[in-house]
Amino acid sequence: xxxxxxxxxxxxxxxxxxxxxxxxxxxxxxxxxxxxxxxxxxxxxxxxxxxxxxxxxxxxxxxxxxxxxxxxxxxxxxxxxxxxxxxxxxxxxxxxxxxxxxxxxxxxxxxxxxxxxxxxxxxxxxxxxxxxxxxxxxxxxxxxxxxxxxxxxxxxxxxxxxxxxxxxxxxxxxxxxxxxxxxxxxxxxxxxxxxxxxxxxxxxxxxxxxxxxxxxxxxxxxxxxxxxxxxxxxxxxxxxxxxxxxxxxxxxxxxxxxxxxxxxxxxxxxxxxxxxxxxxxxxxxxxxxxxxxxxxxxxxxxxxxxxxxxxxxxxxxxxxxxxxxxxxxxxxxxxxxxxxxxxxxxxxxxxxxxxxxxxxxxxxxxxxxxxxxxxxxxxxxxxxxxxxxxxxxxxxxxxxxxxxxxxxxxxxxxxxxxxxxxxxxxxxxxxxxxxxxxxxxxxxxxxxxxxxxxxxxxxxxxxxxxxxxxxxxxxxxxxxxxxxxxxxxxxxxxxxxxxxxxxxxxxxxxxxxxxxx
Numbered sequence: 258x259x260x261x262x263x264x265x266x267x268x269x270x271x272x273x274x275x276x277x278x279x280x281x282x283x284x285x286x287x288x289x290x291x292x293x294x295x296x297x298x299x300x301x302x303x304x305x306x307x308x309x310x311x312x313x314x315x316x317x318x319x320x321x322x323x324x325x326x327x328x329x330x331x332x333x334x335x336x337x338x339x340x341x342x343x344x345x346x347x348x349x350x351x352x353x354x355x356x357x358x359x360x361x362x363x364x365x366x367x368x369x370x371x372x373x374x375x376x377x378x379x380x381x382x383x384x385x386x387x388x389x390x391x392x393x394x395x396x397x398x399x400x401x402x403x404x405x406x407x408x409x410x411x412x413x414x415x416x417x418x419x420x421x422x423x424x425x426x427x428x429x430x431x432x433x434x435x436x437x438x439x440x441x442x443x444x445x446x447x448x449x450x451x452x453x454x455x456x457x458x459x460x461x462x463x464x465x466x467x468x469x470x471x472x473x474x475x476x477x478x479x480x481x482x483x484x485x486x487x488x489x490x491x492x493x494x495x496x497x498x499x500x501x502x503x504x505x506x507x508x509x510x511x512x513x514x515x516x517x518x519x520x521x522x523x524x525x526x527x528x529x530x531x532x533x534x535x536x537x538x539x540x541x542x543x544x545x546x547x548x549x550x551x552x553x554x555x556x557x558x559x560x561x562x563x564x565x566x567x568x569x570x571x572x573x574x575x576x577x578x579x580x581x582x583x584x585x586x587x588x589x590x591x592x593x594x595x596x597x598x599x600x601x602x603x604x605x606x607x608x609x610x611x612x613x614x615x616x617x618x619x620x621x622x623x624x625x626x627x628x629x630x631x632x633x634x635x636x637x638x639x640x641x642x643x644x645x646x647x648x649x650x651x652x653x654x655x656x657x658x659x660x661x662x663x664x665x666x667x668x669x670x671x672x673x674x675x676x677x678x679x680x681x682x683x684x685x686x687x688x689x690x691x692x693x694x695x696x697x698x699x700x701x702x703x704x705x706x707x708x709x710x711x712x713x714x715x716x717x718x719x720x721x722x723x724x725x726x727x728x729x730x731x732x733x734x735x736x737x738x739x740x741x742x743x744x745x746x747x748x749x750x751x752x753x754x755x756x757x758x759x760x761x762x763x764x765x766x767x768x769x770x771x772x773x774x
Contacts, residue, residue, distance in 0.1 A: 307446055310500055311458050316429040318493060320398040320450040321378050321407070321421070323363045327390040328356045356389075366449035366493030367397065367421065368502065369430040370532070374405070374423040377532055378492030379507055380412045383419050397423050400456055411535030414643075415543065416476045417507055418528055419492075420535040431494065433532075434501020436524035439463050439480060447484045447506055447520075449493030459485040461518075467605040469554070470508060470521055478610065479521035480504045486520030495522045504528075544615035545641035547581020548574050548588060548608075551768050555604050556593060559770035563730065563747070563756035564593065565629050571595035572608045576765050586636040588623065591731045591758060591768065596624035613641065628731040680744045680773050681755070682714020683707050685737050688725055696723040697762040703727065704760070705734055715772035720759065727766055728758040748773060 365382030369375065376397055383395055395407040405423035412419035439445075443463045451457050461484030468481040482495065486506050495504035504522025531541060551560075551573035561568035571593040577584045594602055597611035598621055615621045617640040625632050685705040686692075692706050693699070704727040710717050726734055729743035747755045753772060760766040 307458070307460060310496075310498070311446065311448070314431060314446075314494075314496060314500055315448055315456055315458070316400045317369045317431045318400065318448045318450075318456060319367045319369060319376060320455075321365045321367045321376070321382055321492060322396045322398070323383055323386075324393045324396075325362060325385060325387075325390045326393055327359050327387050329359070329389050330356050364450065364452075364489050365491045366489065366506070368448075368492075368494040369428050370432065371430050372426065372428050374425045374428055375410070375536065376407065376421040376423065377494075377505060377528070378419050378421060379505065380414055380417045380419045382492045383409065383412065383421070384414075395421065397421065399428070411540070413531060413541050415541070415641075416527060416531055417523065418505065418531050420532055431496075431500070431502055433525040433529045434497055434499065434503045436480065436503040436526045439466060439497070439503055439524075441465060444498050445482055445484055445503070446496045446498075447482070447486055447490065447493060447522075448496070449486070449490035449506060451487035451489040454489075457490075461485070464519070466524075468521060469604065469607070470510075476523065476527055476610070476613075477607070478524065478527070478605065479508065480524055482520050482522065483518040484520065485518075490520075501525075542617050543613040543641040544617055544619075544621065544638035546583040546586075546588070546612055546621060546636045546638060547578035548583045549576040549578075549765060550608060551575040554607065555602065559754060559772075560756060560768070563752060563754035563770040564626070565750060565752050566593065566626055569604060571602050571626065573768055575767055582636045582639050583634070586623075586634040588625070588634050588636065589627065590766065591627070591728065591756075592634075593626040594623050595626060596622075598622050599624075612638065617641075680741065680748075681771050682711035682716050682774055683720065684709040685726065685740055687736055693725075696725065698725050698760055699763065702760060703733070703735060705737065705740060714774060715754075719769050719771060720757075721761075723761070725760045726757050727760060730755050731758075744773060 363382065363386050365378060367376045367378035367382070370377055383392060385392055395409070397405045397407045399405075405425060407421040407423050410420040410422050441463050444460065445463055446458060446460045448456065448458050461482050463480060464483050465481035468479045469477050470479055480495065480503070484495070486509050488509075490506045493506045494502040495506055497503050503525045505525075505528050506520065506522045508521040510517065510519035510521075534541060552575075554572065555569050556564070556566065556571055556573060558568045560573060574583075574588060574590055574592045574594065576590050577588055594608050596602060597608065598615065600606065600611055602608050602611065612621055615638045617638050619638055621636045621638050623634045623636060625634055685707055688698075688702065688704050688706045690700060693702055696706060702725055704725045707720055707722055707724045707726065709722060710720050726740065728734060729740055730747055732739070732743045732746075734740050734743060744755055754770045755773060757769050757771055758766050759769050
């Protein structure tokens, strides 16, 4: 079971149990005005009890287990060669000792989608559970305790979906339903194998739809439920009251590892086409344009104030991959993408999601705000690299922003007059090759280096000595005068903040809003 730590919501769905009576046009009344909400019986076909429905559905839900081999290097014995070498059982191996092999296992859930043995589950259920681990075998256990060795037909790390096949016939199975029709407040039922206890049924409601959990990627849009989902439920189905699979249970939000009423399922609308592609022997291709986005999602209030645009609309481009599709189309760091092929970029519909659903080879028309002015870019989409390749591309010595103005050993050279960036509460000076080497940025970096940050400024806690400012509100800066001029332009436009493009060490540059004093 995966854990989501960046949100506070859950998933599960089913039939409605109340109706909202529409009010005629005229005077506005309270939403819960007497008579406005009328309790009704469940929808036609919905059970008063879940028992009969569960009796038909549960045979299609399976347990999935893996056997794994974990190979780990032995830690060197710190007492080797001394009289204490055998203390505490040796405390590790001798230098050059061969790696240690041990067995591992995992448990999860899944469900049959055909009578001839196709099984849907989560990718993480059948993946190695530790560094140095390999999966030796996958076993599917039916509700009647019959066991089958499964083979992997297809798996996808991005969506966290996998399709298995067992050699059997005339099996009970279930079908995907329409998750797009799910509404907050609908009943849902989850069936799975939590903690290896065997078939377990829980019920709840849909708590939210299109929930972004902070895991990132093109498929960070989940159904949230308060139906109890625990470790081992991963890969199990979420049913509506008509018995249709509207979600694949995937994540929980928990500080303890147990259920606290916040769980997440992959919507059937996402899972169904991916599984269909696997069944046809195909591979999953997603669109990619080669940009890095500013952490935090859509434009927040501070960034919007600095750019003079509306908040919660569009996403800020943090960096553009050299030679990539976006770079070739003229997209720049600092651009705010507001639409993709006419579809708005919002909290529930991220840029990554929209681009990923553009077929490679097709063109994505990006609506962009650049320095507050609208423009467009037509980007030819290419296939998205694997998660491992992307991680390697984006890796490096990235450093998080934030913290105080303490001296961490990076000597910016000589001190600068605090008045150089007084409107922002910072002192800056030109970035020379010697200073660039001292603060650890690439020699090709251009900008001004921060020499001091006033504790009374908004910049304090965001910036520190040795940070390099590359641009202010999209305008490149090379001197303290450049910084002041850009701030003056923002003040004249009535903006209370400016957006600084800042580089720290060899990590990627980021955009930080800073209030004008």
